[in-house]
Amino acid sequence: MKGRDLLDLADLGADELETVLEAAASMEDVLARRIKKVPTLRGRSLVTLFFEPSTRTRISFELAGKYLSADVVGVNAAAASVQKGESLEDTARTLEAMGVDAVVLRHRAAGAAELLARCLEVPVINAGDGMHAHPTQGLLDLYTVRRRKGELRGLKVAIIGDLEHSRVARSDLIGLTRLGAQVWVAGPATLLPPGLEGLGARVAATVEEALREADVVMALRLQRERQQQGLIPGGEEYARCFGLNRQRLALAKPDALFLHPMPLNRGVEVTSEVADGAQAVLFDQVRAGVAVRMAVLYLLLGGGN
Amino acid sequence: MLREKARIMDAAGMGRALRRMAHEIVEREEPGEELALVGIRRRGVHLARRLQEEVRRLTQREVPLGILDITLYRDDLVDRSPQPEVHRTEVPFPVEGRRLVLVDDVLYTGRTVRAALDALVDLGRPRRVELAVLVDRGHRELPIRPDYVGKNVPTAAEEIVEVRLPEVDGGVEEVVLVERPAQ
Numbered sequence: 499m500k501g502r503d504l505l506d507l508a509d510l511g512a513d514e515l516e517t518v519l520e521a522a523a524s525m526e527d528v529l530a531r532r533i534k535k536v537p538t539l540r541g542r543s544l545v546t547l548f549f550e551p552s553t554r555t556r557i558s559f560e561l562a563g564k565y566l567s568a569d570v571v572g573v574n575a576a577a578a579s580v581q582k583g584e585s586l587e588d589t590a591r592t593l594e595a596m597g598v599d600a601v602v603l604r605h606r607a608a609g610a611a612e613l614l615a616r617c618l619e620v621p622v623i624n625a626g627d628g629m630h631a632h633p634t635q636g637l638l639d640l641y642t643v644r645r646r647k648g649e650l651r652g653l654k655v656a657i658i659g660d661l662e663h664s665r666v667a668r669s670d671l672i673g674l675t676r677l678g679a680q681v682w683v684a685g686p687a688t689l690l691p692p693g694l695e696g697l698g699a700r701v702a703a704t705v706e707e708a709l710r711e712a713d714v715v716m717a718l719r720l721q722r723e724r725q726q727q728g729l730i731p732g733g734e735e736y737a738r739c740f741g742l743n744r745q746r747l748a749l750a751k752p753d754a755l756f757l758h759p760m761p762l763n764r765g766v767e768v769t770s771e772v773a774d775g776a777q778a779v780l781f782d783q784v785r786a787g788v789a790v791r792m793a794v795l796y797l798l799l800g801g802g803n
Numbered sequence: 804m805l806r807e808k809a810r811i812m813d814a815a816g817m818g819r820a821l822r823r824m825a826h827e828i829v830e831r832e833e834p835g836e837e838l839a840l841v842g843i844r845r846r847g848v849h850l851a852r853r854l855q856e857e858v859r860r861l862t863q864r865e866v867p868l869g870i871l872d873i874t875l876y877r878d879d880l881v882d883r884s885p886q887p888e889v890h891r892t893e894v895p896f897p898v899e900g901r902r903l904v905l906v907d908d909v910l911y912t913g914r915t916v917r918a919a920l921d922a923l924v925d926l927g928r929p930r931r932v933e934l935a936v937l938v939d940r941g942h943r944e945l946p947i948r949p950d951y952v953g954k955n956v957p958t959a960a961e962e963i964v965e966v967r968l969p970e971v972d973g974g975v976e977e978v979v980l981v982e983r984p985a986q
Contacts, residue, residue, distance in 0.1 A: 500886050517888070524872065524889040533925045536875040566875075796875070796889065
């Protein structure tokens with residue numbers, strides 16, 4: 499994978515997904531040590547370019563780079579010359595001229611990472627582009643589930659909520675089906691885009707159908723900032739019809755895992771009881787995020803020709 | 804095609820060498836010291852297991868065994884193709900204050916051992932670290948020397964020393980000298 503970009507999980511075959519997950523397991527071991535640093539990417543530099551607000555993903559990438567000894571620079575795009583009207587291409591060329599070895603990009607426009615990748619020789623890692631893809635979130639969810647369940651093949655995974663605006667759901671769906679899980683989706687009809695079956699999902703008529711006997715339940719964040727067109731009636735009604743509560747989660751297998759990409763809208767897509775409950779693995783996901791990003795950085799930047 | 808030039812050790816010879824190395828390791832034990840073996844992936848791990856078995860026969864003691872993956876510590880990652888796979892380091896005991904014996908199959912430039920030492924000290928601070936290798940073939944590029952050697956083998960740079968182990972390679976157990984194909 500050396501030298502490649504990571505734009506979308508659709509670009510990775512099942513064996514490559516496995517390679518990333520295997521490497522992430524070694525990285526998680528490094529995270530558990532007293533000295534959480536290995537010299538692997540010494541002398542390489544990484545820029546994180548975030549045009550959309552993010553704490554978790556950005557910190558996670560930056561720590562991943564630092565734990566591998568890369569030099570990491572975070573660009574606060576709100577304060578950058580982008581605000582002075584510089585194009586993404588010019589920003590990219592500037593970074594390249596400074597000798598950057600990889601760029602992590604978060605942007606509100608779908609396809610922004612691909613555009614950047616076309617102007618840059620060095621690897622571009624997509625940290626979320628509009629409603630398109632968020633590959634490292636997909637990888638960390640795969641890792642979290644695999645670590646708890648041993649294998650993804652044959653698992654029933656229910657993804658509940660706003661599929662329309664969710665780049666996370668799209669990346670999860672691609673990764674999970676590619677590794678043999680059976681993915682069911684459910685949510686408000688106005689937020690279920692066409693084409694989900696084409697990605698390998700089974701669209702359930704009701705939330706209950708999707709949840710029944712599931713091994714893994716993922717609730718998506720209701721993206722209020724993307725809900726101006728009145729596609730849903732409001733938080734309370736959303737919670738009543740689609741929110742994950744104890745009764746609904748009980749339809750899944752007793753040992754089902756509960757995942758959420760965070761941040762949480764407590765009381766909307768999930769109750770606190772579920773989010774803080776024994777089946778929730780939200781902080782496993784966060785930890786896995788650092789490990790899989792270390793794995794991705796190693797595989798794209800470290801070694802091989 | 805690699806041309807096999809000579810067989811350096813056969814299974815019996817390897818067994819004798821490992822037995823002698825285990826004796827030496829035990830002899831140099833100081834009172835109050837806690838010994839552990841650490842094999843460098845991959846072949847070093849299997850050789851460390853054999854040494855562990857020999858030490859058990861000698862002393863009726865089970866010394867702990869760790870596995871070190873040095874991929875993340877290599878200094879030649881940029882030049883290596885294909886990209887080395889990362890495997891897990893499994894050292895299930897605290898290295899703090901212990902006497903550790905690093906085990907590898909062939910000692911050559913010393914760069915692997917350098918990386919292994921870096922990896923080890925990131926796990927803690929051992930009291931001392933020694934090095935055991937089945938074959939020392941010379942051509943060091945770093946100031947590193949082994950404490951326990953199965954066999955010293957003078958080699959030319961274009962030769963390769965192959966340690967074949969049934970656990971890794973299937974087939975017979977032997978050490979052979981092969982000629983690197985002309986580029």
